[in-house]
Amino acid sequence: MSVPDLRLELMANAEHFYKQGWMAGTAGNLSARLPDGSFWITASGKSKGNLNLTDFVKITPDGIVESLSNDLKPSAETAIHQTIYKIFPEAQACYHVHSIEANLVSRFVEGDTLLLPPLEMLKGFNIWQENLNITLSIFPNHFDVSQIAREIKECFQLAPPQIPALLIRDHGVTVWADSTEKARNFIELIEYLFRYIVAASQTGVKINPYV
Ligand SMILES: CSC[C@@H](O)[C@@H](O)C(=O)COP(=O)(O)O
Numbered sequence: 001m002s003v004p005d006l007r008l009e010l011m012a013n014a015e016h017f018y019k020q021g022w023m024a025g026t027a028g029n030l031s032a033r034l035p036d037g038s039f040w041i042t043a044s045g046k047s048k049g050n051l052n053l054t055d056f057v058k059i060t061p062d063g064i065v066e067s068l069s070n071d072l073k074p075s076a077e078t079a080i081h082q083t084i085y086k087i088f089p090e091a092q093a094c095y096h097v098h099s100i101e102a103n104l105v106s107r108f109v110e111g112d113t114l115l116l117p118p119l120e121m122l123k124g125f126n127i128w129q130e131n132l133n134i135t136l137s138i139f140p141n142h143f144d145v146s147q148i149a150r151e152i153k154e155c156f157q158l159a160p161p162q163i164p165a166l167l168i169r170d171h172g173v174t175v176w177a178d179s180t181e182k183a184r185n186f187i188e189l190i191e192y193l194f195r196y197i198v199a200a201s202q203t204g205v206k207i208n209p210y211v
């Protein structure tokens with residue numbers, strides 16, 4: 001039986017996110033791991049609304065770029081995907097999108113953690129506790145992407161995140177999961193939580209009554 005090409009999943013998910021307005025103007029990047037530990041990642045600067053099979057670059061476990069053409073460069077944020085796959089061996093897909101709500105909520109706090117609302121939606125991240133006090137790490141949006149990747153590694157090696165997601169201030173969210181399907185769900189869940197936080201701030205509702 002032939003194995004389905006993971007690029008087809010990435011193309012479908014990118015189109016879905018693009019239609020939500022989360023990958024406008026070439027924003028965002030998606031990757032998925034292959035059984036040999038290499039991963040497909042979207043090539044840099046491509047519109048994510050209508051990707052082709054040729055709009056991807058393969059990165060080997062040693063970090064070698066295997067490009068299908070000289071015109072293709074790997075995503076400018078490949079270092080973040082590599083870091084996530086290194087720290088979390090169970091991760092099989094890593095998705096990064098830019099939504100307006102992610103950027104707004106990243107400005108709601110000055111520190112490096114965002115308190116999440118204790119909503120039922122958190123069960124989608126396999127969190128089954130009452131009186132939830134779940135936070136999301138926020139990283140500065142350094143011009144040098146490898147610096148962002150280093151800070152992610154340092155932070156998560158000290159303390160693993162409570163949910164498989166991270167936010168880069170004024171930039172966007174990144175999630176990872178053990179399948180492309182779950183990574184897509186995680187993007188939808190976290191973006192729902194961001195929308196809730198924005199709406200709560202407009203209506204005066206406390207984000208988390210347990211804190
Ligand atoms: C709208 S440009 C955004 C980029 O600078 C970057 O943040 C991004 O997400 C997409 O970069 P790419 O190199 O296409 O993967």
Ligand SMILES: [Zn+2]
Binds near residue numbers: 077
């Ligand atoms: Zn980005």
